Amino acid sequence: MNRLRALLSALVADWRLQALLVLALLLGAPQLSPGTVQIASFVLIAAIFAQSINLLTGLAGQISLGHAGFFGIGAYCTGVLVKTHGLDVTIGVPLAVLLAGVAGWLLSFPAKRVRDVYLAMMTLGFGMVFFEVVREWNSVTGGTMGLPGVPSAALRTLTILGIKVDGLAYFQLLLLITAATMLAVRNLTQSRIGRAFYAIHISEIAAGSIGIPAGATKQWAYALSGGLAGLAGALYAHLVGYLGPESFALPRSIEVLVIAIVGGLGSIAGQVLSATLFTFLPERLQVFAEWQFIAYGLILTFSLMLLPKGIGGLLFEAPRFIRPGARARAGALHADAAMLRPADQGAALEAERITMRFGGLVAVDDVSLRLEPGRITALVGPNGSGKSTLVNVITGIYRPSAGQVRFAGRDITGLADHQVAAAGVVRTFQDPRLVPHFTVRENLLLGAHRQLRHSGVAAVLALPSATAEEASQLALVEAVLALADLTAVADRPIDTLPYGTRRMAEVGRALLARPRVILLDEPAAGLSEPEMERLTQLIRDMKAMGLAILLIDHHMDFLADLVDDVVVLDSGRMIYRGDIAGMRGDAQVIAAYLGDEAAHA
Amino acid sequence: MMDDFFFSLLLAGISVGAVYALIALGLNLTFWTTKTMNFGQGSLMMLCAMLTVFLSSQGLAMALAVIGSLLVVAAFGVFIERWTVRPALQASGGSMGWVVSTLGFGIFLQGVAAKYFGSQAVAFPDVVFTAQDFVTVFGQYVSLQYLVVLAVAVALILALELFVRKTVWGQAVHAVSLDPELALVQGIPVRLLVLGSFMLSSALAGVAGVLIAQIGGTVDPAFGFDLVLLGFVAAVLGGMGSSMGALAGGLLVGILSKLVGGYVSTAAEHGIAFALLMLALALRPQGLFGRPEVSKA
Numbered sequence: 054m055n056r057l058r059a060l061l062s063a064l065v066a067d068w069r070l071q072a073l074l075v076l077a078l079l080l081g082a083p084q085l086s087p088g089t090v091q092i093a094s095f096v097l098i099a100a101i102f103a104q105s106i107n108l109l110t111g112l113a114g115q116i117s118l119g120h121a122g123f124f125g126i127g128a129y130c131t132g133v134l135v136k137t138h139g140l141d142v143t144i145g146v147p148l149a150v151l152l153a154g155v156a157g158w159l160l161s162f163p164a165k166r167v168r169d170v171y172l173a174m175m176t177l178g179f180g181m182v183f184f185e186v187v188r189e190w191n192s193v194t195g196g197t198m199g200l201p202g203v204p205s206a207a208l209r210t211l212t213i214l215g216i217k218v219d220g221l222a223y224f225q226l227l228l229l230i231t232a233a234t235m236l237a238v239r240n241l242t243q244s245r246i247g248r249a250f251y252a253i254h255i256s257e258i259a260a261g262s263i264g265i266p267a268g269a270t271k272q273w274a275y276a277l278s279g280g281l282a283g284l285a286g287a288l289y290a291h292l293v294g295y296l297g298p299e300s301f302a303l304p305r306s307i308e309v310l311v312i313a314i315v316g317g318l319g320s321i322a323g324q325v326l327s328a329t330l331f332t333f334l335p336e337r338l339q340v341f342a343e344w345q346f347i348a349y350g351l352i353l354t355f356s357l358m359l360l361p362k363g364i365g366g367l368l369f370e371a372p373r374f375i376r377p378g379a380r381a382r383a384g385a386l387h388a389d390a391a392m393l394r395p396a397d398q399g400a401a402l403e404a405e406r407i408t409m410r411f412g413g414l415v416a417v418d419d420v421s422l423r424l425e426p427g428r429i430t431a432l433v434g435p436n437g438s439g440k441s442t443l444v445n446v447i448t449g450i451y452r453p454s455a456g457q458v459r460f461a462g463r464d465i466t467g468l469a470d471h472q473v474a475a476a477g478v479v480r481t482f483q484d485p486r487l488v489p490h491f492t493v494r495e496n497l498l499l500g501a502h503r504q505l506r507h508s509g510v511a512a513v514l515a516l517p518s519a520t521a522e523e524a525s526q527l528a529l530v531e532a533v534l535a536l537a538d539l540t541a542v543a544d545r546p547i548d549t550l551p552y553g554t555r556r557m558a559e560v561g562r563a564l565l566a567r568p569r570v571i572l573l574d575e576p577a578a579g580l581s582e583p584e585m586e587r588l589t590q591l592i593r594d595m596k597a598m599g600l601a602i603l604l605i606d607h608h609m610d611f612l613a614d615l616v617d618d619v620v621v622l623d624s625g626r627m628i629y630r631g632d633i634a635g636m637r638g639d640a641q642v643i644a645a646y647l648g649d650e651a652a653h654a
Numbered sequence: 655m656m657d658d659f660f661f662s663l664l665l666a667g668i669s670v671g672a673v674y675a676l677i678a679l680g681l682n683l684t685f686w687t688t689k690t691m692n693f694g695q696g697s698l699m700m701l702c703a704m705l706t707v708f709l710s711s712q713g714l715a716m717a718l719a720v721i722g723s724l725l726v727v728a729a730f731g732v733f734i735e736r737w738t739v740r741p742a743l744q745a746s747g748g749s750m751g752w753v754v755s756t757l758g759f760g761i762f763l764q765g766v767a768a769k770y771f772g773s774q775a776v777a778f779p780d781v782v783f784t785a786q787d788f789v790t791v792f793g794q795y796v797s798l799q800y801l802v803v804l805a806v807a808v809a810l811i812l813a814l815e816l817f818v819r820k821t822v823w824g825q826a827v828h829a830v831s832l833d834p835e836l837a838l839v840q841g842i843p844v845r846l847l848v849l850g851s852f853m854l855s856s857a858l859a860g861v862a863g864v865l866i867a868q869i870g871g872t873v874d875p876a877f878g879f880d881l882v883l884l885g886f887v888a889a890v891l892g893g894m895g896s897s898m899g900a901l902a903g904g905l906l907v908g909i910l911s912k913l914v915g916g917y918v919s920t921a922a923e924h925g926i927a928f929a930l931l932m933l934a935l936a937l938r939p940q941g942l943f944g945r946p947e948v949s950k951a
Contacts, residue, residue: 116753118693163935170691171890171935173753177693178883178928189921303879307761310754347765353758357751358741 062370065322075232079225087220091207091292092336094224097231098289099328103312104238104321105281111318112247113274114254115161116173119180120309123279125187125301126153127286129194132203132296137193142204142213146287153283154276161275165268172271180306187298197298205294227288234281235321237513241277242321243376244512244519245505250274251374252488252499259486261470262448263479263566264503273509282309304346311349314356316363319372323365371546374495375527379520383527390532394598395477395569400461401425402447402478402570402601407456409442409625416442418625419456424570424601429592431612431633432605434622435645440605441483443622444572448480449473460570475503477569481576483605485559489548493539493558494530496547500565501526530565536594537561538587553584560591571595572603577611589615609633621645661794663916664909666869669800671908672807673865677885678892678900679811680858686831686895687844687851690739690752694760695885698856699863699878701763702727703778704771706864707873710779720781724860731856734759735849760879768875775874778867803865808901810861815897827851831895880924884911887927891934893941902942906930 064070082090102124109115117123130152131145160179161172187194194200204210206223218226241247249270252260257267290296308331316327335342360367402424409417417439424430432440446453449470458466465473487496504526511519534540537557542550547558560576573592577585592615595602606612612619612633619636621629623645629636636642677699681691692698702723709719738759742751780799787798818824829837830847838844866881867873888907892899907930911923934941 114750116750118753118757163939166939167935168689169750170689170753173693173750174883174886175928175931175935178887178924178931181880181883181924182928185921185924189919307757314754344765344769347762347769350758350760350762350765354738354755354762355758357745357755361745 058368058370061368065369071232075228078228082221082224082228090220090224092332094206094220094227094292096329096332097224097227098285098292099309099312099332100325101231101234101288102282102285102309103316103324103328104234105278105285106309106313107316107318107321107324108238108241108250108281109274109278110313111320112242112254113250113271113278115169115271115274117176117275117278117306118173118310119176119178119183119303119306120278120282121301121303121305122176122180122183123153123157123282124286124289124305124309125183126156126279127283128290128296128301129187129200129286130283131287132200132290133193135291136200136203142211142291146284146291149287149290150280150283153286154280156283157279158272158276160279161272164271164275169271172275180303184298184302187301194296194298199295199297201295203290203294203296205291207292208294210294211291223292227292230284230288234284235325238281239321240376240515241513242372243374243379244515244523245502245507246273246509246512248374248491248495248499249502251491252502255488255490256486258450258470259482259488261450262474262482262486263500263562264471264474266469266471307349307353311352314363315352315360317365317367317369318363320363320365320369321372322369323363326364326368371490374491375498376515376520376523378515379523379527382520382524383531386524386528388525388528388532390529390536390594391598392529393533393564393567395426395567395600397461397569400477400569400601403459404443404447405457405459407443407446407458408454409439409446409451410454415625417446417453417622420620420622420625420627422447422603422620424603426569426599426601427596428617429596429602429604429615430618430620431616432603432620432622433607433612433636437624438622438645439625440622441574442625444480444574444603444605447473448478448572474566477567478572479563479566479568479570480572481559481563481574483574483578485552485555487547487555487559487562490546492544492546493550493554494527494534494543496558497530497533497539497561497565498523498527500562501530502566504565504567526565533561533564537591553580556580557584557587557591560588564591564595568600570601570603572605574605575607576604577606577608585611658794659916660913663912665796665800667909667912668905669804669908670866670869670912671888671905672804672811672901673862673869673904674881674884674888674907675811675892675901675904676807676858676862676865677881678889678904679814679897680855680862681882681885681889682895682897682900683851683855683858684739685889686827687834687848688739688743690743690756691886692734692739692760692852692855692859693753693757693882694734694763695855695859696878696880696882697760697763697767698727698730698859699866699881700767700873700875701730702860702863703867703873703877704767704776704875706867707776707778708771716779716781720864723864724857727860728853728857730763731852731854732849734856735852739852764875764879771875773875775872775877778871778873781864781868799868803869806861806865810858811897811901818897823847823850883924884927887931887934890931890941893943896941896943899941899943 109117127149130149134140134145135142160175188197206218206220209219211218249265252265253267253270260267312327312331317323335345404422407417407420434440445451447458449468452467460476460478465476505522507519507522534543539557547555556576563571577588616633619633620627621642628641629639684691705723705726706719709722710716738755739752742755745751788795818827826842826847829842830844834844863878884907888903889900891903891906907927911926914926915923
């Protein structure tokens with residue numbers, strides 16, 4: 054089965070076969086009956102529409118229950134512009150895409166502040182309200198009577214740039230647009246944007262720790278998805294020629310969800326297969342049409358349980374998130390890990406008199422800390438002494454109840470986590486928070502997200518400049534892989550690897566975020582002896598690069614020959630600051646670790 | 655001088671608003687225990703009302719028909735928890751599959767109802783009073799049905815609030831909402847509470863369905879689907895998780911939507927609710943009575 058999957062995936066990914074398929078359909082279409090061509094056109098539109106869900110749900114992990122609204126915005130926008138105002142389709146359709154995209158962006162405005170379920174509920178409401186607006190706004194949409202006579206291929210009234218377009222030509226045009234859309238979605242998936250979408254899907258906190266803003270990323274996902282749905286809707290308008298509110302009600306939102314989920318979230322080819330299935334089934338099987346709503350309900354209820362990856366997951370391998378072209382180019386480059394040395398040295402991080410209260414509990418009590426470039430500071434203390442809380446305060450996950458965090462002379466207290474990361478303060482987590490389905494290499498490249506500065510357009514078109522930039526970061530990834538001894542497992546999905554390997558990968562990812570200060574939360578926990586040695590060397594390398602390092606750990610042997618300073622916390626208070634030799638003799642520290650009696654003995 | 659039209663709209667608004675609050679409470683209940691809510695809640699409202707019509711048409715006494723329907727709907731709550739929410743939550747932490755699966759089950763119920771009861775609206779029988787019964791308050795005609803609906807909804811909300819505040823079970827629900835894992839290790843039967851919350855939530859939806867159907871006079875398979883949104887808006891306005899907030903939010907949504915419906919257009923009811931939701935999320939996402947959520951890293 055796995056070999057079959059690999060074979061099928063290779064076939065689908067082969068650009069020659071893709072081109073051949075498109076060409077065959079282009080040339081073969083005239084042999085088909087007009088009715089079949091019409092249904093095939095619906096398939097293509099459904100495939101584009103399903104991609105919009107794939108992008109939003111499969112990649113970014115957000116759910117929309119009102120996508121018919123975006124579809125409808127696209128349809129009515131171009132319908133009204135072209136029919137009522139006489140604009141050309143080449144203006145109407147792009148404006149429709151833009152409007153639907155803006156709607157998606159506006160709808161998701163609370164993304165920064167509220168749970169994802171709020172957004173899902175808002176999309177449900179959006180779908181309902183859109184339907185009602187269309188039904189009531191007689192002067193523009195025609196109300197319940199609908200908007201007939203939109204120039205369309207089916208009515209043979211469609212002209213594009215003065216050229217008459219019949220059903221067959223429109224199908225051929227749709228085919229090209231669909232192919233271009235698929236390529237664009239694939240390119241997007243294999244770019245910094247696709248990786249960021251997937252990162253917030255898995256863990257917003259982990260994404261924030263390497264500088265990916267969760268709220269803004271979600272908003273982009275909604276905007277792009279809305280735009281794609283708008284495109285599908287606009288193309289639909291010029292296919293059928295009549296727009297009535299009923300075509301844009303809840304059932305359409307449900308239908309596209311069903312298509313996308315059965316197709317397999319994350320799989321582009323799966324969406325096409327599923328769109329074909331669900332467009333032909335009701336056409337050809339009267340029984341299915343009759344039971345459609347019940348069937349859709351059952352599919353949505355149980356498919357995520359029974360077939361979570363859909364057809365796509367059954368037939369194809371999981372999608373990859375790095376362009377093969379970028380990898381090929383990276384192979385020719387050589388990068389040295391020394392290039393990770395921060396450009397501007399000499400900035401210290403100062404946490405001053407930090408206090409963090411949760412209700413009545415004081416987790417961190419008036420603790421000050423200074424991290425100098427090129428120095429390793431250990432933060433030790435018993436469980437629950439406030440170490441991780443302090444790191445959470447410094448990296449912007451919590452806003453401290455009192456105190457200030459300054460870095461390079463700038464006050465960074467209360468900045469969002471991604472802003473702190475962008476300032477050069479990067480952390481790892483007590484439990485490695487990687488993207489489980491990403492390979493080790495993809496996880497590390499995710500760390501370099503902020504270094505990739507090419508535009509979204511360049512990413513979608515896979516322009517050479519974008520590929521070159523990805524390649525140069527990939528070369529750096531290669532260097533870090535070597536440094537962390539991960540080269541051998543670079544192409545393995547991270548969830549298939551042992552714990553120690555994941556820890557090393559997380560440290561590597563943090564390093565690729567180009568930190569000036571790095572905070573490692575128990576990086577040695579669960580490591581084997583050889584892995585521990587690797588880690589020690591890696592931390593020494595980071596020190597040599599001039600990074601300021603904070604190291605949380607319990608392992609005294611591990612810390613002993615590594616650290617310059619030690620800070621000991623107990624019950625949220627700092628009880629010791631100094632070198633490690635002094636710590637061993639400190640009565641308060643001994644008492645905290647071994648209990649009072651040991652200290653008096 | 656208040657005119658009759660305004661007064662009747664106000665009363666209708668208060669009355670349906672209390673029912674929206676009831677729906678919000680149902681959503682709150684499962685949100686407390688699992689941080690999820692049933693997106694197909696509307697279909698349970700429809701089902702309960704439809705079953706009541708069906709059972710009473712079979713000659714069952716009205717009270718028995720209502721109780722029987724509520725029991726069926728509560729049983730569906732168990733099914734929803736066991737087969738749509740739990741598997742989705744177990745599939746992968748933090749995933750939102752339950753949104754899709756609960757909505758899917760609601761659509762399934764709607765489809766089945768349309769298949770077996772037909773998609774035409776059926777008349778809903780009078781449970782206590784008829785639409786013509788009224789009393790006079792300050793010289794205004796006040797529909798007794800509206801009063802009964804208001805009284806039932808408010809009584810249930812108060813009872814639930816008392817239950818949560820004063821009983822051990824209520825405290826346990828509170829504990830589970832704060833930290834399910836900690837609650838579990840402290841010996842609180844979390845599974846049972848979760849199941850119970852879904853049963854109760856579904857029963858509340860059922861009550862809400864019967865009450866709304868009573869006011870509206872008819873019920874059809876598509877009935878109720880949009881009411882989840884109104885209930886959610888009520889919950890968010892009041893502050894997700896707060897019972898008194900749900901009541902305040904529900905009344906606000908009810909009154910505003912009825913006033914706008916009466917003076918502008920009945921089609922604007924959802925638009926108003928949606929606008930309120932947008933406004934609340936922009937200005938005060940934690941709601942009128944809620945506190946900002948502290949997320950645990």
